[in-house]
Amino acid sequence: MSMSSVRFLPLLLMLISYHGVTCHAQSTFIDPRDGQSYEIVKIGSFRIFNENLRYVSPDSYAATLKYAKKCKDGNFYSITEVDSVCPVGTHLMTDQELGIVHSTVATSQGVNYKDFEISRDSKTGYFSVDDKTGKLDLFHSELIDLQPNGWVQGKRIKNRKTLSLWVLDFQDPRAHAHIGATGYMKHEHDHHVIDESHRVRKFQVRCTLDDNTPIMVE
Numbered sequence: 001m002s003m004s005s006v007r008f009l010p011l012l013l014m015l016i017s018y019h020g021v022t023c024h025a026q027s028t029f030i031d032p033r034d035g036q037s038y039e040i041v042k043i044g045s046f047r048i049f050n051e052n053l054r055y056v057s058p059d060s061y062a063a064t065l066k067y068a069k070k071c072k073d074g075n076f077y078s079i080t081e082v083d084s085v086c087p088v089g090t091h092l093m094t095d096q097e098l099g100i101v102h103s104t105v106a107t108s109q110g111v112n113y114k115d116f117e118i119s120r121d122s123k124t125g126y127f128s129v130d131d132k133t134g135k136l137d138l139f140h141s142e143l144i145d146l147q148p149n150g151w152v153q154g155k156r157i158k159n160r161k162t163l164s165l166w167v168l169d170f171q172d173p174r175a176h177a178h179i180g181a182t183g184y185m186k187h188e189h190d191h192h193v194i195d196e197s198h199r200v201r202k203f204q205v206r207c208t209l210d211d212n213t214p215i216m217v218e
Contacts, residue, residue: 076202130183
């Protein structure tokens with residue numbers, strides 16, 4: 001899928017170091033804002049961070065020093081900054097890309113699409129897909145690291161049994177996904193936009209490389 005329609009961004013050089021020539025060759029992206037490096041994996045036709053974003057933005061959970069040590073596996077971001085938190089040359093993972101990640105991992109683990117239970121509601125934006133056979137294990141994939149880290153509500157991390165990510169949905173800027181071992185649920189709600197700070201939620205972020213981002217190969 002071409003990502004040129006997501007947004008136009010200036011070109012950015014990345015450092016790429018290959019670890020074997022396979023259809024899922026790994027590489028490295030350097031965030032120019034803080035120098036942190038991220039492993040990149042190829043899923044289908046796109047390249048995506050194999051790690052959650054760790055960049056410390058002003059409104060992120062790790063911006064408070066005492067919470068920073070809890071963000072070694074990725075920071076947590078509010079809805080006010082999620083549309084711009086990924087570095088130049090990348091974009092927030094879209095809901096379509098999440099679906100491709102899910103189906104690609106399922107195929108690699110021998111799970112048939114007919115075994116999925118799918119629910120959707122176009123009015124609310126709710127969508128869920130789950131493998132009822134229990135064969136699928138998104139948390140132990142050889143293709144991409146999707147370890148559960150939970151989400152932040154108020155000042156505390158909640159529900160570490162899921163990986164909760166913001167996703168780019170052109171129909172709803174509040175969309176996010178809760179990923180479990182056998183599937184995921186995408187929806188939106190008002191928890192992260194209300195004025196009661198103890199109920200505001202922050203989720204993690206995966207960034208996808210734009211199609212026009214040039215690379216340097218060592």
